[in-house]
Every structure is written in C-alpha cells, then in structure tokens.
Amino acid sequence: MRKYLAITSVFCIIAGFGMIHSPSVLMERISIGLMGFGCGYLIYLLIVTRPKKKADN
Secondary structure (H helix, E strand, O other): OHHHHHHHHHHHHHHHHHHOOOOOHHHHHHHHHHHHHHHHHHHHHHHHOOOOOOOOO
16 A cells, blocks of 8 residues: 555656646645645655664663
C-alpha cells in the first residue's frame, strides 16, 4: 500500500508543478496543495521506514 501511495504522491507533485503557473488563482492553490501533500507524504515515509537504532549494552 505504501508503494502505491508513494507513486501517487510523486504524480501529485508532478501535476502540481504543471499547474502552478495557471491563470486561475484557484488552480494555483490546488497545485500548492497537491505539492504539499506529495512532499509531506514522502517525508512521512522517510521517517517511518528508517532503520531502527540498536541499543548499546
């Protein structure tokens, strides 16, 4: 499931960059939201999937 959401978030970032210079203010806001969602989810994946540190005994 994470794989599909990661691919979707990358497509959201690409679509957001494509729409950022639209003449409509609403479309610009939607593109900012798409880029924010995509970046936020990819950062979340980086934090969740990092390797666990072993305790030194």
